[in-house]
Amino acid sequence: MKSWNDRLNTPGINGVKPTPRTMADVVEGQPMLVPTARQIDDFIRSIPEGVEMDVRALRTALALEHGAEVTCPVTIGYHLRTVAEAANEDLQRGMTLSDVAPFWRVLDAKTPTTKKLSFGAEFVAAQRKREGLKP
Numbered sequence: 124m125k126s127w128n129d130r131l132n133t134p135g136i137n138g139v140k141p142t143p144r145t146m147a148d149v150v151e152g153q154p155m156l157v158p159t160a161r162q163i164d165d166f167i168r169s170i171p172e173g174v175e176m177d178v179r180a181l182r183t184a185l186a187l188e189h190g191a192e193v194t195c196p197v198t199i200g201y202h203l204r205t206v207a208e209a210a211n212e213d214l215q216r217g218m219t220l221s222d223v224a225p226f227w228r229v230l231d232a233k234t235p236t237t238k239k240l241s242f243g244a245e246f247v248a249a250q251r252k253r254e255g256l257k258p
Contacts, residue, residue, distance in 0.1 A: 127208035
């Protein structure tokens with residue numbers, strides 16, 4: 124089985140494509156970014172300490188950065204988990220918080236992805252508190 128870091132670094136299929144069907148807040152035909160996990164990781168690393176961004180704002184910012192109108196809501200959820208789990212693997216290997224993507228600036232206690240993390244929501248809550256972010 125691939126590690127989360129292997130998944131993070133898998134090139135994957137990405138780019139801007141017409142949305143195949145209406146789903147969530149995405150309308151059929153809109154130019155939609157389908158990002159890689161690495162693109163999401165890189166973007167999250169650019170969020171300054173003490174600044175939070177919810178998933179909707181992340182999707183909007185990524186879309187604008189790549190010339191799309193929207194970002195795929197399914198792909199972003201999947202890759203946010205990959206980014207968080209890969210960061211946890213790195214922390215378990217001895218890397219420091221400053222060396223990993225600060226996913227806790229996007230994920231909070233109410234984000235559905237947080238509930239799926241193998242290491243639980245407590246770590247996310249602790250990091251958000253440390254940076255003065257709302258739980």
